[in-house]
Amino acid sequence: xxxxxxxxxxxxxxxxxxxxxxxxxxxxxxxxxxxxxxxxxxxxxxxxxxxxxxxxxxxxxxxxxxxxxxxxxxxxxxxxxxxxxxxxxxxxxxxxxxxxxxxxxxxxxxxxxxxxxxxxxxxxxxxxxxxxxxxxxxxxxxxxxxxxxxxxxxxxxxxxxxxxxxxxxxxxxxxxxxxxxxxxxxxxxxxxxxxxxxxxxxxxxxxxxxxxxxxxxxxxxxxxxxxxxxxxxxxxxxxxxxxxxxxxxxxxxxxxxxxxxxxxxxxxxxxxxxxxxxxxxxxxxxxxxxxxxxxxxxxxxxxxxxxxxxxxxxxxxxxxxxxxxxxxxxxxxxxxxxxxxxxxxxxxxxxxxxxxxxxxxxxxxxxxxxxxxxxxxxxxxxxxxxxxxxxxxxxxxxxxxxxxxxxxxxxxxxxxxxxxxxxxxxxxxxxxxxxxxxxxxxxxxxxxxxxxx
Amino acid sequence: xxxxxxxxxxxxxxxxxxxxxxxxxxxxxxxxxxxxxxxxxxxxxxxxxxxxxxxxxxxxxxxxxxxxxxxxxxxxxxxxxxxxxxxxxxxxxxxxxxxxxxxxxxxxxxxxxxxxxxxxxxxxxxxxxxxxxxxxxxxxxxxxxxxxxxxxxxxxxxxxxxxxxxxxxxxxxxxxxxxxxxxxxxxxxxxxxxxxxxxxxxxxxxxxxxxxxxxxxxxxxxxxxxxxxxxxxxxxxxxxxxxxxxxxxxxxxxxxxxxxxxxxxxxxxxxxxxxxxxxxxxxxxxxxxxxxxxxxxxxxxxxxxxxxxxxxxx
Numbered sequence: 001x002x003x004x005x006x007x008x009x010x011x012x013x014x015x016x017x018x019x020x021x022x023x024x025x026x027x028x029x030x031x032x033x034x035x036x037x038x039x040x041x042x043x044x045x046x047x048x049x050x051x052x053x054x055x056x057x058x059x060x061x062x063x064x065x066x067x068x069x070x071x072x073x074x075x076x077x078x079x080x081x082x083x084x085x086x087x088x089x090x091x092x093x094x095x096x097x098x099x100x101x102x103x104x105x106x107x108x109x110x111x112x113x114x115x116x117x118x119x120x121x122x123x124x125x126x127x128x129x130x131x132x133x134x135x136x137x138x139x140x141x142x143x144x145x146x147x148x149x150x151x152x153x154x155x156x157x158x159x160x161x162x163x164x165x166x167x168x169x170x171x172x173x174x175x176x177x178x179x180x181x182x183x184x185x186x187x188x189x190x191x192x193x194x195x196x197x198x199x200x201x202x203x204x205x206x207x208x209x210x211x212x213x214x215x216x217x218x219x220x221x222x223x224x225x226x227x228x229x230x231x232x233x234x235x236x237x238x239x240x241x242x243x244x245x246x247x248x249x250x251x252x253x254x255x256x257x258x259x260x261x262x263x264x265x266x267x268x269x270x271x272x273x274x275x276x277x278x279x280x281x282x283x284x285x286x287x288x289x290x291x292x293x294x295x296x297x298x299x300x301x302x303x304x305x306x307x308x309x310x311x312x313x314x315x316x317x318x319x320x321x322x323x324x325x326x327x328x329x330x331x332x333x334x335x336x337x338x339x340x341x342x343x344x345x346x347x348x349x350x351x352x353x354x355x356x357x358x359x360x361x362x363x364x365x366x367x368x369x370x371x372x373x374x375x376x377x378x379x380x381x382x383x384x385x386x387x388x389x390x391x392x393x394x395x396x397x398x399x400x401x402x403x404x405x406x407x408x409x410x411x412x413x414x415x416x417x418x419x420x421x422x423x424x425x426x427x428x429x430x431x432x433x434x435x436x437x438x439x440x441x442x443x444x445x446x447x448x449x450x451x452x453x
Numbered sequence: 454x455x456x457x458x459x460x461x462x463x464x465x466x467x468x469x470x471x472x473x474x475x476x477x478x479x480x481x482x483x484x485x486x487x488x489x490x491x492x493x494x495x496x497x498x499x500x501x502x503x504x505x506x507x508x509x510x511x512x513x514x515x516x517x518x519x520x521x522x523x524x525x526x527x528x529x530x531x532x533x534x535x536x537x538x539x540x541x542x543x544x545x546x547x548x549x550x551x552x553x554x555x556x557x558x559x560x561x562x563x564x565x566x567x568x569x570x571x572x573x574x575x576x577x578x579x580x581x582x583x584x585x586x587x588x589x590x591x592x593x594x595x596x597x598x599x600x601x602x603x604x605x606x607x608x609x610x611x612x613x614x615x616x617x618x619x620x621x622x623x624x625x626x627x628x629x630x631x632x633x634x635x636x637x638x639x640x641x642x643x644x645x646x647x648x649x650x651x652x653x654x655x656x657x658x659x660x661x662x663x664x665x666x667x668x669x670x671x672x673x674x675x676x677x678x679x680x681x682x683x684x685x686x687x688x689x690x691x692x693x694x695x696x697x698x699x700x701x702x703x704x705x706x707x708x709x710x711x712x713x714x715x716x717x718x719x720x721x722x723x724x725x726x727x728x729x730x731x732x733x734x735x736x737x738x739x740x741x742x743x744x745x746x747x748x749x750x751x752x753x754x755x756x757x758x759x760x761x762x763x764x765x766x767x
Contacts, residue, residue: 091508116509175586178512197512201586212583226520228513247513260583280493280524284517334489338496343514 010360010435011451012385014392016070018055019444021389031440033427037101037109040352040431043071043438044111045445046096050080052113052166054124055445068434068449075124077166080115092117098183100192102205110169112192116179119194121170121205129157175201175211182232188239195232195244198225202256214262215244215254230288230345237297245302249286251311269311271318281333281342289345295353301363303348306330308365308375323375323382326367328405328416341368341421352432366425369414370441371401387425387439387446397451494525 020029028049035044043055053076058069083092093116102110108125133155136144178196185192193214194201200215215232219225228247235241240256252265273282285305292301299320302309306327309319325346329336336342351362361377367384375382384401392398404413427440435450497518504510 085509088509090506093508179509199586202583211586213586214583216584225516226523228516230513247517280490280521283520283524287513287517334493337493340500340514343511343517 010362012398012437012448013395013451014398014446015068015394015436015449016447017387017389017392017444018053018071018073018447025443029443031427031443031445032095032097033099034429034438034440034445035099035101035111036429036431036438037111038103038432040433040436042074042101042109043429043447044099044101045440046079046099046113047443048093048095050078050082050094050096050115052077052079052096052099052111052122068436068452071447075164075166077122079113079120079122079168080118083117097180100183100185102185103189112183112185114180114183114194117173117176119172119180119183119203120168121172122166123169124164124166127163127165128159128161130160131155132158170205170208172203172208172211175203181230182244184233184242186234186239187237191239193232193234193242195229197228200229200232200242200244200262212260214256214260216261216263231291233291233293233300235297236293236295243291243293243300245288245291247287248283249288249304251288251291251300251302253313267313267316269316269319271309277330279333281337284337284342285333290347292348292350294350301348301350303346303365305342305344305346308348308363308373310363310377321377323363323373325365325373326403328403332416336421339421341424344424345426346424347427349428349430351430352434362430364428364430364437366428366439368421368424369403369419370423370425371403372425372428372439385448387441387444387448389444395451398448490525490528494522497522497525 019031020026028047028051030048031045032048033044033046036042037044041057043057045053045055047053054074055071056074057071060069079096080094082094084090085092095115096113097116098112098114100112102112104110108123111122111124113120113122132139133153135149135152135155136146138144172194176194176196176199178198180194180196182195183192184195190206191202191204194203194211195215198216198218199213201211202214203211215229217227217229226248230245230247232242232244235243241253242256243251243253245251249270251269253267253269254262255266256262258264258266273286288302288304290301290303294300298313300311300313302311302319303325306329307325308323310321310323312320333342346366348363348365351360351364363375363377364372366372370387371384372387373382373384384403385398386401402410402413403419404410404415406416409415423441425439425441429438431437437448439446439448500518501515501522
């Protein structure tokens with residue numbers, strides 16, 4: 001897999017990059033979430049300005065067997081607007097924290113998008129026909145004088161240029177005092193959960209005026225607050241099971257059948273602290289920024305500041321695998337604390353679930369300097385790649401990168417002190433069926449795919 | 454910020470601090486451990502106080518920084534070193550006065566409220582029914598200040614739990630010292646009551662004024678920790694007061710050479726007469742001398758009154 005050639009190794013090639021070219025990044029353009037839909041045909045991004053941009057994959061061209069379809073803009077809409085909380089005299093950011101697609105049931109597509117406070121269900125539908133030949137209306141919409149109507153005709157649909165419309169179908173508001181960090185659609189496709197720093201609520205997709213609280217870790221005395229919820233996800237197969245992670249590095253698995261309020265976990269996943277690595281920052285770097293179930297539901301992957309961990313749901317006391325994303329930062333934690341980078345929330349993702357790619361077991365997560373990392377669970381090898389406009393022609397294989405932690409820097413290696421900590425890759429997504437990955441730098445979206453022979 | 458090859462001044466400073474974790478018991482590296490700890494403590498305070506976001510600061514970040522501060526203070530307490538962390542000695546009351554009052558309602562649910570709807574709901578066996586999320590929101594909107602006035606019914610938390618404190622002045626801390634059942638909410642109530650009498654809470658007021666048992670000097674160390682997570686807005690209000698202005702020019706070694714005359718903000722300078730003395734007393738150990746052993750910090754009522762006056766800006 002590491003590009004050493006042969007067998008099942010993936011060689012990643014640059015495919016496309018979306019977004020502004022110039023270095024001066026407009027704040028509103030900062031990408032805040034990336035998500036493929038269930039078929040992989042659509043790729044949605046949310047940004048800090050509250051906009052959602054959806055890209056659609058071209059249907060594969062039979063003649064061009066060298067590459068998979070390109071992604072082009074399909075729909076753009078303003079999902080959330082900034083609001084003002086008058087009670088606290090603070091702005092509510094319109095930044096899109098998460099997007100989650102619903103499985104497709106009819107011609108239209110549906111997705112949930114959320115900012116800090118409000119979740120919205122959007123319907124994205126195509127219109128490529130319009131009715132013509134009304135009896136009482138002219139083509140431009142003006143009403144005809146009824147007395148001039150002498151014959152009747154049946155209106156017919158005629159083709160028109162494709163129009164993609166996005167309309168908000170549900171608005172789920174006023175259920176979160178704190179900032180929403182996660183939404184997750186249940187495998188029953190009828191309910192979903194939304195999690196903020198202290199609470200998790202359960203919604204029905206059809207009902208907007210009521211949601212039920214299923215986890216509440218707010219202490220009676222807020223002064224005793226030492227731990228917050230950082231991420232939550234439903235189990236992919238069991239509709240009564242979900243997990244949530246915390247800022248103390250724990251993951252709790254809860255069963256909604258056990259009680260209405262799932263404050264007592266069914267399982268608690270926590271790795272004991274390694275005393276040799278103990279520092280002032282141990283707690284902060286143990287805070288879990290993302291949790292993702294594997295497609296089978298047997299494993300889950302968590303991301304903390306320095307590592308990716310794979311947990312077997314049957315074993316609570318430690319992860320089955322740990323992969324270091326950027327261990328060379330361990331000696332820089334004080335600076336990273338000072339410049340706030342230590343609070344960066346990196347996400348992680350599994351490879352796709354389709355039969356084609358199932359023999360692979362790959363985990364992806366981002367780092368700094370526009371680097372992102374991939375870990376092969378089968379071969380235990382890992383690779384560092386860079387998302388950059390330089391040196392990236394379509395279909396050229398990405399060159400693996402290497403960071404030199406200390407000592408003599410070899411050629412082509414990058415020293416830790418040269419890393420650009422403003423260039424962080426927080427969001428990555430993997431196509432559900434093919435070896436295509438979407439990687440978001442600050443304001444650009446990169447699409448890489450494997451080299452097809 | 455790291456990157457692009459340019460070495461920051463702080464890098465040089467902290468290169469000596471980072472790297473291997475030093476245990477506090479190592480002889481020669483104890484100083485560097487202490488230095489590192491102090492640096493991190495100061496950085497943490499600055500993060501909490503210097504931030505004036507237009508939006509609510511991240512609760513996760515606030516919690517993590519608070520935990521850091523608490524841990525360090527616990528360590529210090531255990532080591533028995535009593536450098537009072539008098540870092541938020543003064544508060545500009547005037548610019549914050551209104552904001553303070555605005556924030557007041559949100560304080561109210563810090564004390565365990567007796568009759569909030571959420572509490573009522575929780576009295577119902579949780580196993581048998583789902584709690585509509587709408588009910589959880591009520592506690593955020595409870596505006597009854599009287600709810601704070603809960604002292605007698607609440608057992609005083611042990612001093613160890615006082616680690617997370619109000620983000621307001623150490624003068625409030627002094628008030629808490631005098632109160633047998635201190636919480637920051639009550640301290641705030643006491644401050645408000647003492648300050649402008651607008652909230653007629655004679656019980657709390659009397660408590661503040663009266664002489665109650667004082668906490669140990671070690672507990673005194675649990676100084677200004679913003680425990681007020683609910684009022685994430687309030688930390689934003691404190692940016693008029695920057696610790697920088699009062700204590701540190703920047704986070705380099707100059708922080709160890711405190712000069713009270715450099716405080717720039719008008720409000721801070723108003724506080725200077727009180728704070729400078731206190732700070733000099735307490736910060737002297739920082740600059741050049743090794744950690745001084747127990748110096749129990751005592752403050753009598755007259756000084757307390759003076760601080761209250763200054764706090765209120767009268």
